[in-house]
Amino acid sequence: MNRLDIKQIQEIIPHRHPFLLVDYIEDYEPGQYAVGYKCVTYREDFFKGHFPQEPVMPGVLTVEALAQVGAVAILSQEDNKGKVAYFGGIQKCKFRGKIVPGDKVRLETKIIKQKGPVGIGEATASVDGKVVVSAELTFMVGK
Template structure:
């Protein structure tokens, strides 16, 4: 097993806080290479008040953000990057294939495929029960 972080340890790496901390735990990974995390979606999420009151669906942009946060952990877990920020620079080829609703456990994975200086690219996938919900290529800038 590689990296494993609970929500408190993630908060030592990422600056995100409620209501924008979208990763509950990191279950595996290798610093600077990849990370796999989990988001347990509950009806108590604040965004469900408005998206949508009559049919709760997790916004796709928040799934992209959750994937970016997992990628951020992979990048910022490197000792030389601790204390820095990872900014989302680009979202490419995002595909939304399945709705995410309360009760879903979302498995989030980001694999860093390229890095040049402070810029990195990750191939990201979110799945629920083994079924792909979202895929995207995300570009990060470390600052």
């Protein structure tokens, strides 16, 4: 298994606090897949307004976390080191559950297609084995 801590993740993708939404990578294969985790705490900045009476992690941030995990898989390829992966599109996105403080979110993105700088990742976020978000993410690698 190829594990990455937060400092190693920051060497691959450009995101930083408060927008780095992955705490560690449990395993990855460059150009193939990555599995990471986000340990959600009540201290997350977004909980101040989403929603104060019932804190829920915004779905769009979960999709972003999945994209960041996919970016680790793509940008860890030798040809892509030092580049940036941009969103190209989101398809087949489904929200099936809430993410709340105390959840440990498993983020998995498998690269299912890549041609030149454009590719597609199949992404799922789960909590305690239950899928809470799934989507097909299109990315573009650039400088």
